[in-house]
Amino acid sequence: MQSIEGAAARPAAPSGLRERKKRRTRDTLIRSALELFSRKGYERTTVDEIAEAAEVSQRTFFRYFANKEEVALAIQSAVDALFLAALRSRPAAEAPLPALREAVLDTWDGARAVIEAVVPLELHMRTYGLIESTPQLLAARLRSLSEVEEGLALEIARREGLDPHADPRPHVLVAAFGGVMRVTTRAWGERGEGGLDDLRELTVAYLDQLGPALAENWRT
Structure with missing residues (x-):
C-alpha cells in the first residue's frame, strides 16, 4: 500500500492533461447517451445505463450533467x-x-x-x-x-x-x-x-x- 507521503510526493497531472481527460469523459458520456437514446428511446434509457456504457460511475455522470435532458x-x-x-x-x-x-x-x-x-x-x-x-x-x-x-x-x-x-x-x-x-x-x-x-x-x-x-x- 502506498504511503501518504509517497502519494503526496507524486507530481500533480498538468492542468492541460486534466482538462483533456475531462473533455474525453464528457464526450464519451454524450456519445454513449445518444447511442442509447437512439437505440432504446429516451424514456427507456436510464442514467445507470449511460454511465455503464461510458465505463464510469453514476456519480461521475452527475459531475458532468444534471440529468438526461442536459446530456441529450x-x-x-x-x-x-x-x-x-x-x-x-x-x-x-x-x-x-x-x-x-x-x-x-x-x-x-x-x-x-x-x-x-x-x-x-x-x-x-x-x-x-x-x-x-x-x-x-x-x-x-x-x-x-x-x-x-x-x-x-x-x-x-x-x-x-x-x-x-x-x-x-x-x-x-x-x-x-x-x-x-x-x-x-x-x-x-x-x-x-x-x-x-x-x-x-x-x-x-x-x-x-x-x-x-x-x-x-x-x-x-
Whole structure:
C-alpha cells in the first residue's frame, strides 16, 4: 500500500492533461447517451445505463450533467454557443439583421467540426429527430432556445448601443429571426434526410423570405 507521503510526493497531472481527460469523459458520456437514446428511446434509457456504457460511475455522470435532458441537448447547446460567438465576431458596423444572418451561416459552416468532434454526424441527425418527437426533450429545447434568444437580443442591443429594457427592437428582431430558424429546422427535420449543407441552403432560402413576409401587402 502506498504511503501518504509517497502519494503526496507524486507530481500533480498538468492542468492541460486534466482538462483533456475531462473533455474525453464528457464526450464519451454524450456519445454513449445518444447511442442509447437512439437505440432504446429516451424514456427507456436510464442514467445507470449511460454511465455503464461510458465505463464510469453514476456519480461521475452527475459531475458532468444534471440529468438526461442536459446530456441529450449537449450538442445543440454547443452549436448555440457557436452561434452567439459568431454574432459577437461580426463587424461592428453591420446592421442587426445582416449580422444575425451571417452569424447563423457562419455557425452552420463551423457546426460540422463541433459535432463530429463528439459524435458521428448521422447520430446527431437522429438525435434531432428524437428531440422533436419526445415531448420532454422538445419542451427542454424550447426553454434553452428562449435563453439563447435572450442572449442574442442582449448582444444586438450592446452592438447598437441600446438599452434592451427600454427599447424593444432587439427582442422583436430576435423573436422574428428565431421564428424563421425554428420553421427552417422543422422543415429540414421533416424531410428525414439531408445533412448540414442542406440545412444551410434551407436557412438561406427561408431567411430570404423574412423581408417579404414583413411587407405590408403580400399581393403586390
